[in-house]
Amino acid sequence: MIKPINIIDLFAGPGGLGEGFSSLRKDGHPAFKIRMSVEKEESAHQTLTLRALYRELHGNRSKRLYHDYVAGELSRQDLLERLPEEWRQANEETLGQPTTLGPDNEKIHKKLRQMKTRHHGEPWIVIGGPPCQAYSLVGRARNKGIEGYKAENDHRHFLYQEYLEVLNIVQPDVFVMENVKGILTAKVGDERLFPKIRRDLEHPAVAVTGRHTTAGKRYKIYSFVETPDSHTLFASEYSSDTSFIIRAELFGIPQTRHRVILLGVSEEISTEPMQLQRSPVVLIEEVLSGLPTLRSKLSKGKDSPESWTSEILQQAEKVLKDSKLPKALRCVAEAMVEVARNLKANAPTVGRRYRPTAISEGKRTAALEQWLMEDKPKAVLNHESRGHIPSDLGRYLFSSCWSEMFGAGDNPFPKSFDYPRVLRPNHANWESGKFADRFRVQVKGRPATTITSHISKDGHYFIHFDPRQCRSLTVREAARIQTFPDNYFFEGNRTEQYVQVGNAVPPYLANQIARIVTKLLGV
Numbered sequence: 001m002i003k004p005i006n007i008i009d010l011f012a013g014p015g016g017l018g019e020g021f022s023s024l025r026k027d028g029h030p031a032f033k034i035r036m037s038v039e040k041e042e043s044a045h046q047t048l049t050l051r052a053l054y055r056e057l058h059g060n061r062s063k064r065l066y067h068d069y070v071a072g073e074l075s076r077q078d079l080l081e082r083l084p085e086e087w088r089q090a091n092e093e094t095l096g097q098p099t100t101l102g103p104d105n106e107k108i109h110k111k112l113r114q115m116k117t118r119h120h121g122e123p124w125i126v127i128g129g130p131p132c133q134a135y136s137l138v139g140r141a142r143n144k145g146i147e148g149y150k151a152e153n154d155h156r157h158f159l160y161q162e163y164l165e166v167l168n169i170v171q172p173d174v175f176v177m178e179n180v181k182g183i184l185t186a187k188v189g190d191e192r193l194f195p196k197i198r199r200d201l202e203h204p205a206v207a208v209t210g211r212h213t214t215a216g217k218r219y220k221i222y223s224f225v226e227t228p229d230s231h232t233l234f235a236s237e238y239s240s241d242t243s244f245i246i247r248a249e250l251f252g253i254p255q256t257r258h259r260v261i262l263l264g265v266s267e268e269i270s271t272e273p274m275q276l277q278r279s280p281v282v283l284i285e286e287v288l289s290g291l292p293t294l295r296s297k298l299s300k301g302k303d304s305p306e307s308w309t310s311e312i313l314q315q316a317e318k319v320l321k322d323s324k325l326p327k328a329l330r331c332v333a334e335a336m337v338e339v340a341r342n343l344k345a346n347a348p349t350v351g352r353r354y355r356p357t358a359i360s361e362g363k364r365t366a367a368l369e370q371w372l373m374e375d376k377p378k379a380v381l382n383h384e385s386r387g388h389i390p391s392d393l394g395r396y397l398f399s400s401c402w403s404e405m406f407g408a409g410d411n412p413f414p415k416s417f418d419y420p421r422v423l424r425p426n427h428a429n430w431e432s433g434k435f436a437d438r439f440r441v442q443v444k445g446r447p448a449t450t451i452t453s454h455i456s457k458d459g460h461y462f463i464h465f466d467p468r469q470c471r472s473l474t475v476r477e478a479a480r481i482q483t484f485p486d487n488y489f490f491e492g493n494r495t496e497q498y499v500q501v502g503n504a505v506p507p508y509l510a511n512q513i514a515r516i517v518t519k520l521l522g523v
Helices: 016-022 042-056 063-070 076-082 084-093 105-118 137-144 160-170 193-202 204-209 284-288 305-320 327-342 363-373 390-406 475-481 494-503 507-520
Strands: 005-010 032-037 124-128 174-180 219-222 245-247 258-266
Touching: 005 016, 005 160, 016 032, 016 042, 016 124, 016 507, 032 042, 032 084, 032 105, 042 063, 042 084, 042 494, 063 076, 076 084, 105 160, 124 160, 160 174, 160 193, 160 204, 174 507, 193 204, 193 219, 193 258, 258 507, 284 363, 284 475, 305 327, 305 390, 327 390, 363 507, 475 494
Parallel strands: 005 032, 005 124, 124 174
Antiparallel strands: 174 258, 219 258, 245 258
16 A cells, blocks of 8 residues: 655644545545644634544444534543544644744744654655735734734744745645735735745745755745746746635635645756646535525624524514615515515424535536535534624625525625615715725625634625525535535633634645645656
């Protein structure tokens, strides 16, 4: 049996990239083996470790204990006691505790050197991406409001240097580095950061030591979606930095997620990498079909199906009675009232057990369906609606009814100025136009918008398309859109779970990238 390719997963989050790689099998055996995953956040680290345990149980009858635990039928302590060796191995992979690149470098670097010695002569890859807060457009806008802020003093701009340190130690055959589009335009002083990052990645030893050296591997930097315009001795040249942007919806991911992903290939490898192959676009209603229908909860006052139904009907009737309601909106208001009056008060608020039904509505999702549904759990995981205040229920109902009527047009969801007067929140900037899409419904017939960690805040950007549910997306729905398998369990409280899902790389996309890497390495 060919030994699997060794992986170091940096800034791992809940393990999206690692899941895509470690799930790839060749002749029935894993093509990759994660040797180390580094993550600093406690809840994400718990999720990462639990998933490492799941992999240890592959082909083992004890996997039922994992399913018992995530279904709430077995305590964490009992799981640890009944699988001591598997837990030890899982914790070894994730370093036993949350770990931060930078302060914990000595510990990490020592372990990396030991691993390289133990697995001498075996193939290695490094995957991951530095945190994006300093590069994202939202993060940069927020930084501008901080008095005295200077990019050159923000250590987050230079976390990629920790990545370089690991490259210099491991000397991998291949690396995959991911980040937000904003990294292409981010600056430190007057210098754009991305060209420097590319140069540093081409020869990490020079970047780390700060002096010219012939030591260490050199890398060509490739795009996964475009062929280079030309080649120099150690680099592949592209006409534009945008060549490195992957538009995930073109590759079977049901969201318009656009990210920069770089492929570094050792100069010792003569094989040219393949590009990702396009897939049919997957629509949001296709990927979410099959999940239990939920109603939202009331976050203020006593919650019950009856009180929830009553509040929604009051909100709908208030809109219809608005004497200043434009004629163009009256049809939406009438639809709101009809939905509210027909609501059934017995919709569940927590996940139910799976029914033996497929998730897809057409052949276009067949491959993704198989990916999501393999080794199905006993119950729907991480699928419970958050609570909403009554006025937000009215806005959610208005947004989803609008989308049902106008979703196929040029204005698929209402902007701030479209909302009836009685539904407009008391926000100082509501009329300014700066936040015209403060409330945004996900539109049937299209992929979802990008799932980000902002979904943890209030859910206003991620309103469910079904007016009868009148809520924001659940963690499981966000995870489906991110292509996490249904048996992937997220630890922590619900806010932490949302953050984990929003920050991750879609595993199904990572799996396609992993196939390209195996061909490069001749596996």
